[in-house]
Amino acid sequence: MLSNFVETDVVIIGAGPCGLFAVFELGLLDLKCHLIDILDRPGGQCAELYPEKPIYDIPGLPEVSGQGLVDNLLKQIEPFAPEFHFGEMVTEIERTEDGAFRVRTDTGTALLAKVVVIAAGGGSFQPKRPPIAGIENYEQKSVFYSVRRMEDFRDHHLVVVGGGDSALDWTLNLQPLAKSVTLIHRRPEFRAAPDSVNKMFSLQERGEILFEQGQVSALKGENGHLESITVKGPNGEVDIACTRLLPFFGLTMKLGPVAEWGLNLEENLVTVDTEKFQTSEPGIFAIGDINYYPGKLKLILSGFHEAALMAQAAKRIVNPDARVVFQYTTSSSSLQKKLGVI
Amino acid sequence: MAKITFIAPDDTRYDVEAETGSTVMEAAVRNGVPGIEAECGGACACATCHVYVDPEWQEVTGEPEAMEEDMLDFAYDVRPNSRLSCQIRISEALNGLVVNLPERQA
Ligand SMILES: Cc1cc2nc3c(=O)[nH]c(=O)nc-3n(C[C@H](O)[C@H](O)[C@H](O)COP(=O)(O)OP(=O)(O)OC[C@H]3O[C@@H](n4cnc5c(N)ncnc54)[C@H](O)[C@@H]3O)c2cc1C
Numbered sequence: 001m002l003s004n005f006v007e008t009d010v011v012i013i014g015a016g017p018c019g020l021f022a023v024f025e026l027g028l029l030d031l032k033c034h035l036i037d038i039l040d041r042p043g044g045q046c047a048e049l050y051p052e053k054p055i056y057d058i059p060g061l062p063e064v065s066g067q068g069l070v071d072n073l074l075k076q077i078e079p080f081a082p083e084f085h086f087g088e089m090v091t092e093i094e095r096t097e098d099g100a101f102r103v104r105t106d107t108g109t110a111l112l113a114k115v116v117v118i119a120a121g122g123g124s125f126q127p128k129r130p131p132i133a134g135i136e137n138y139e140q141k142s143v144f145y146s147v148r149r150m151e152d153f154r155d156h157h158l159v160v161v162g163g164g165d166s167a168l169d170w171t172l173n174l175q176p177l178a179k180s181v182t183l184i185h186r187r188p189e190f191r192a193a194p195d196s197v198n199k200m201f202s203l204q205e206r207g208e209i210l211f212e213q214g215q216v217s218a219l220k221g222e223n224g225h226l227e228s229i230t231v232k233g234p235n236g237e238v239d240i241a242c243t244r245l246l247p248f249f250g251l252t253m254k255l256g257p258v259a260e261w262g263l264n265l266e267e268n269l270v271t272v273d274t275e276k277f278q279t280s281e282p283g284i285f286a287i288g289d290i291n292y293y294p295g296k297l298k299l300i301l302s303g304f305h306e307a308a309l310m311a312q313a314a315k316r317i318v319n320p321d322a323r324v325v326f327q328y329t330t331s332s333s334s335l336q337k338k339l340g341v342i
Numbered sequence: 343m344a345k346i347t348f349i350a351p352d353d354t355r356y357d358v359e360a361e362t363g364s365t366v367m368e369a370a371v372r373n374g375v376p377g378i379e380a381e382c383g384g385a386c387a388c389a390t391c392h393v394y395v396d397p398e399w400q401e402v403t404g405e406p407e408a409m410e411e412d413m414l415d416f417a418y419d420v421r422p423n424s425r426l427s428c429q430i431r432i433s434e435a436l437n438g439l440v441v442n443l444p445e446r447q448a
Pocket residue numbers: 013014015016017018019020036037038039043044045046049050054055056057088089090091119120121122123124125255256257258287288289290298299300301303382385387
C-alpha cells in the first residue's frame with residue numbers, strides 16, 4: 001500500500017508546539033522537514049485542548065493564547081516551508097539498509113528520512129470511550145467512534161450521542177442513508193455550530209430524526225451486535241432500537257504506536273540524553289512532552305530548548321561533513337537570508 | 343481555610359483542609375483523595391474532576407458556567423448537582439462543603 005512515497009531530511013512525528021519549533025531550528029541548519037499529525041491541524045494540545053486559554057510562561061510573551069502561540073509558530077517557520085501530513089497516524093519506523101528510516105502511516109504514506117524526531121507529546125489524540133458498561137464488546141462491530149465509510153451505516157438504526165460538531169454533522173450526513181436516526185444529548189443546549197443545530201431541529205420537526213435528551217445507560221444485543229440501548233433522561237428510562245452507535249465524547253491522549261518502536265521507555269515516556277535528546281536508537285530523537293530525562297519539566301519552553309540542541313545533532317547525521325558554525329539570527333546574514341528578512 | 347468532605351461511592355469519607363482561593367479539585371489532589379484524576383490540571387478541559395455537590399450546598403457553590411457545562415457533556419452519569427471540582431473556588435462560605443465522588447471519571 002505505497003500510495004505516496006516521499007524523501008526528506010527529517011520526519012517530525014507530531015505537529016504540537018515542540019514539533020513546530022523544531023522546524024525552525026532544523027531549518028536554520030538547512031534541513032528540510034515533513035510533519036505528520038493524527039489531528040487535522042497543527043498545534044497539538046495548545047490548539048486542541050486550550051486554544052483560548054492564556055499561557056503566561058513563554059519567554060518574551062507575557063500572555064499568549066494556545067491558538068495564538070500556534071499561529072505565531074506557524075508564521076515563524078513559514079520561511080522553511082515545512083510539509084504537513086494531517087489526519088495520519090505514524091504506525092511504523094523501520095531502519096533501512098543504509099541507516100536511514102522508513103516511516104509509515106495508517107493511510108499508506110511512506111516517507112524516507114535520515115533523521116526522525118518524535119514530538120508526540122502526550123501521545124496521539126484518540127476518541128474517548130464513553131463509560132458505558134460492556135461497550136468494548138461492541139466496538140468495531142456496532143459501536144464506532146468515527147465514520148470511515150458512510151456505507152457501513154446504510155439501512156441501520158443509527159444512534160448518535162453528543163452535542164458537538166461531530167455528533168451534529170454525522171446526524172445530518174447519515175440521515176439520508178440510515179433506516180432511522182436518533183440523536184442523544186444530555187441537555188437541550190449544543191456546543192455545535194448553530195447552523196447544524198437548526199438543521200437538526202428542522203429534521204426533527206419533520207419527523208425524519210428523533211432527538212432524545214438523556215444519557216446512554218445500557219447496551220443490549222448478543223455477540224457484539226447491538227439491538228437496543230437504554231437512555232436515562234429527565235423523564236425516566238426509554239429503550240431505543242439501535243444497530244449502530246456513534247458516541248462522540250471528545251478526545252483523549254494515548255501513547256499509541258510510539259510504544260511499539262523498540263525504544264527505551266520509562267513510564268510511557270521515551271528516554272533521551274540531555275546533550276542531543278537522542279533516544280536509544282541513534283538517529284531517532286524525542287523532544288517535548290513525550291521524552292524523559294532526569295529533571296524533565298513538561299513545559300513548552302523546555303521543548304523549545306530541546307529542539308535547538310537536537311537540531312545540532314541531527315545536522316551532523318544528515319550532513320556529516322558540513323562545518324556547523326554557531327551564529328545569531330540577529331547578526332548572521334546567512335541566517336537572515338534563510339529567514340527571508342534580507 | 344475551609345473544611346471539605348469528599349464521600350466515595352463506597353461511603354468512605356475524606357476530610358481535608360482547603361486553602362481559600364484554591365479549588366476543590368486542588369484540595370483533593372493535594373490530599374491524595376482517590377477518584378479525582380484532574381488530567382488537565384484544572385483547565386476545565388478534561389472532565390476528570392467530576393463531583394456531585396451535596397444538595398444542601400448546591401446554592402452556595404452555584405451553577406456551572408457555560409464552558410463547564412460544555413465540558414460536563416464528557417463526564418459519566420451527569421446529574422443536576424454535577425460540577426467539575428476544578429471550577430469550584432474555595433471561599434470561607436464553603437467551610438463544611440460536602441461533595442460526592444462519582445463511580446468513575448470519564
Ligand atoms: C490545559 C493545559 C494547559 C497548559 N498550560 C501550559 C502552560 O501554561 N505553559 C506550558 O509551558 N505548558 C502548558 N501546558 C503543557 C503544554 O501544552 C505541553 O507541554 C505541550 O503541548 C507539549 O508540546 P508537544 O509538541 O511536545 O506535544 P503535544 O502538544 O502533545 O503535540 C503532540 C502531537 O503529536 C501527535 N501525535 C502523537 N503520536 C502520533 C503518531 N503516532 N502519529 C501522528 N501524530 C502523533 C498528537 O496528535 C499531537 O498533536 C498545558 C497543557 C494543558 C493540557
